[in-house]
Amino acid sequence: MKPVLQRAAIYARVSSHRQQKQATVESQLADLRERVGRDGVGLLEEHILVDDGHSGSYLDRPGLDRLRDLVHERIIDIVYVHSPDRLARRYAYQAILIDEFNRSGCQLIFLNHTPSQDPEGQLLVQIQGVIAEYERAKITERLRRGKLHRARQGVVVSWKAPYGYRYIPRQGEVAGGWEVNEAEAPAIPTLFGWVRDEGISIRQATQRLNASLWRPRGGRPLWAISSVRAMLINPAYTGVCYYNKRRWIESDRTDRLFGRNRKTKSVLRPREEWIAVPIPALVDEATFTRVQEQLKNNQAFSPRNLRREGEYLLRCLVSCGVCGHSMVADSQGRHTYYHCSGNVDHVSTSMPRRCPAPLVYAPDLDQLVWKEMTSLLSSPETMLEAYKQQQGKNGLRGPDVLEAELQRLDERVGDVERQIQRLLDGYQSGFIYPSELARRRAALEE
Structure with a gap:
């Protein structure tokens, strides 16, 4: 009977582009092909797996992932x-891979050492790791x-130059x-001039x-807000860039064994x-x-950061009469x-279609409800009757309506006082003009 030809795969890796240019991966492949030829095993071109520019400190590598899949499927x-x-x-990763190959019945051969199961062989692999x-x-x-x-000699270390510059090797x-x-530099003073002179947002x-006519790098057709923000806060455009600003430390998150990198974070x-x-x-x-300074002012007075609870009397208190x-x-x-939340996003409210309820003009509804509330609060008899009716209801599990309303009004008063204090702080810091302060304070005190 003709012996079955063993199926082989070879794996090579270099961890930097400089090693790629020096053709160290080709030398590895040449040695590996020579050894395969001497052993007389079968090798397909698709089973020659190479990771160019991938660090050996991680297991998340495309060539290695493909190799592990082939071993798991017992193809080689x-x-x-x-x-x-x-x-x-890392020796821990070496031990994981060697154990994984052994469990799949795959033999692992290193050109300078073949791992064995005896203590001496295991010790040698550990020492090498x-x-x-x-x-x-x-x-x-x-x-x-x-x-x-x-960097201390005044040399720019980073090769990734910001927009408006190019790196000269x-x-x-x-x-x-x-x-x-x-070609790019005129965009920078123009961009800064827009924000400085007109106070526009990002x-x-x-x-x-x-x-x-200016376009971002990388072939993208449009600018992203995050990219423009990074340009506006980059101090390098003033003529100085900084090296050694951050350091990497381990975060509190648990490190995954097969993650691409360790769970780290950078701190200044x-x-x-x-x-x-x-x-x-x-x-x-x-x-x-x-x-x-203008960016800080824009952020402080952005609509998303201005609290508008004072404009909505019935916020979180009114329900749709349709759904x-x-x-x-x-x-x-x-x-x-x-407007009804089912009209905004009917999917999140588990409705088959949008609610047809129309918009309700907030000042009209607020005025109507406030008129009824003032009428109730000005009549002690009506308040007492309502209180007795509420206390006499069996199975009522919610809080007292009047007490809840009084607590809500107290919270609103406190919130308005805090907003007035913030306006005064902004005025003292020079961020708000007197006319703007008077207008906003009058609106809050109403």
């Missing part, structure tokens, strides 16, 4: 890898200190850096940029640890400071309305 019998650190940098982790830590620390030294002894991009600035370092690197300026310091769902308050220009 042997996996060839150049060395354990090409499979994974620890050495790989040590080498990675040493490389990381060497790169970090090298970048710090370059290092050429021989001349260090790389950012230079002004003549959304309005985004709309103007989309209507202009103390200001004295920042390293300032000079670059060409596109806006002056005064313009940048004025724009930051019974709650009525929500809304503002359309200078006019306020109550």
